[in-house]
Every structure is written in C-alpha cells, then in structure tokens.
Amino acid sequence: MRIAVTGAAGSLGGRVVQLLGDRADVDVVAMTRRKLPAEAFPPQVEVAVANYADPPALRAALKxxxxxxxxxSDGPDAQVLLHHRNVVAAATAEGVGHVAALSSVDADVASPFCYAVVNRLTEDLLLSSGVPCSFARASLYVEFFQAWLIEARTTGxxxxxxxxGRISLVARDDVARSLAALAVGEPTGRHHDITGPESVDLAGIASITTEAWGTPVAYVDIPDAVYCAETAASGLDxxxxxxxSSMFASVREQRWDRVRDDYAQLTGHSPVALRDALSAHG
Structure with a gap:
C-alpha cells in the first residue's frame, strides 16, 4: 500500500509519517511544502515537494x-480552504482510493470558530468528490493549549x-495514531471523534495543571473584549x-464538550489523560 501524508514537516504529519514508516506493508510519501534536509525523514520514506497552493505538484505527488x-493546512481560513480544495481536486484527478482527513470535533458551518467552518466545508468537499473517505475529528490538542498553561504557571x-465551557483535550500523538489507523484500514465514510478521556471546564484544567506541575494555577474568566485587547497588546498577529477569539467563542458554546471511545476502537488503546500528558511535558 502506498500512502501519502500532507503536512509531513509538521509535528502531527511528521508523527503520522513515522508511524506508517515503521510498517513493512506500507510505502510512505511525505509531502512537504519545501525541500528539507535528507535526514528529516527515515531513508525508507519518499519525499515529495508539493505546496498546497501548487495543483500540478500535488497531482505529481499523488500519482x-x-x-x-x-x-x-494553516493560516487564514480562506487560504486553508483553497489549499484543501486543491488537494481534494488532485486526489480526485489521480484516482486516490481513500482519503483519511483530519477534521475537528467542532466541524460546523454554524460555529463561531473559523476553522470549524473550514473543517466542515472540507468534509463536504470530500464527500461530494466521490473519493472514499474517513474523518478524524480531533478535539483541541493538549500541546496547543499548553501555551496558555505555561504562561499561567508563571503568573498563577x-x-x-x-x-x-468544557473541553476534552487530546494528546496530539493520539490524533496521529488515529489517522495512521484510518489510513491502513478501509474507508469508513464517516467521522470519528478523537477526544481525551475526560471533559473539564477551565477551572478543572487549572486544577489539573496545579497537580501535574506542582505550581498553583487558578482560572479567571475574562470578557472576550479584554482578552482581545490584552492579546493584541502582546503583538500577536x-x-x-x-x-x-473565535475558538474560545466556540468553547463557550460547549462545542468541545464531548468524550467518545473512537480512539480506543481505532487503535486498541486508551487516550492519554490531561494529567499524564502535562506530567510528561512539565
């Protein structure tokens, strides 16, 4: 089986490449936007330079x-959706037999979260393309959310x-394992919710952080306008x-308050708990 992975230079895509590359029955194509050093991937992995914005290169990589x-992809939502359209078009043109796509637990055009809209539209693109597909709808990553927790450890x-709002934070490695499992299986034609084993509010996350890192952290709910003003002053793009801001609006609507056993069904393992994930990276 020949499996290609987009975003292979990133943390998630790179881990999927590693997991698939360890299998004797899989030939892996690591798709990257730019040429990387030869040692970036194991020697058995084929590398294809194919920018999301370059349809001919995408088709060549998917032959x-x-x-x-x-x-x-990443960046502004309109750009991400265009990139995904290009990939779906290339996969369709080259007769790819299965697309295992990353999505999100909040995949809804009615969501205030910009990427929830993109993810749902991407799912719809794939479903209407006729290419057999499967979706890993991931919750928010522990590693992504940890940036706010690290700051909180300093300030308290x-x-x-x-x-x-409650969130079932999930370890990024669990998401990678889910995608790898979907890739080597038959298309399921549906989505699979990849969540952590528990859903907790921000006060609960602060309490778990305190226990895992041994540093007192307390949650303070602030208005969105205050968050935006303070974050803008920090120089964030x-x-x-x-x-x-739109993501936290979706959190307030309880769109990430979901715990499912899809990860265990796909991999045969239990998802990593937030406390354990923080302890491992404390």
Missing part, C-alpha cells in the same frame, strides 16, 4: 497513491474568555487573535 492522509492565573 500511484492508494491512500492520502490529509493533514490540514489562567485568564481566558471561556466562561464555563491579528489573524491569530481572531482565530483564538
């Missing part, structure tokens, strides 16, 4: 590919506009300020 793991306060 002879049985399965594509579509790891999301986790100041975010999340109200009483305006796009990412909008993206994060």
């Amino acid at each position: 002879g590919v049985d399965t594509l793991v579509l790891v999301s 306060l986790l100041r975010l506009p999340a109200a009483d 305006p796009w990412w300020l909008y993206a994060f």
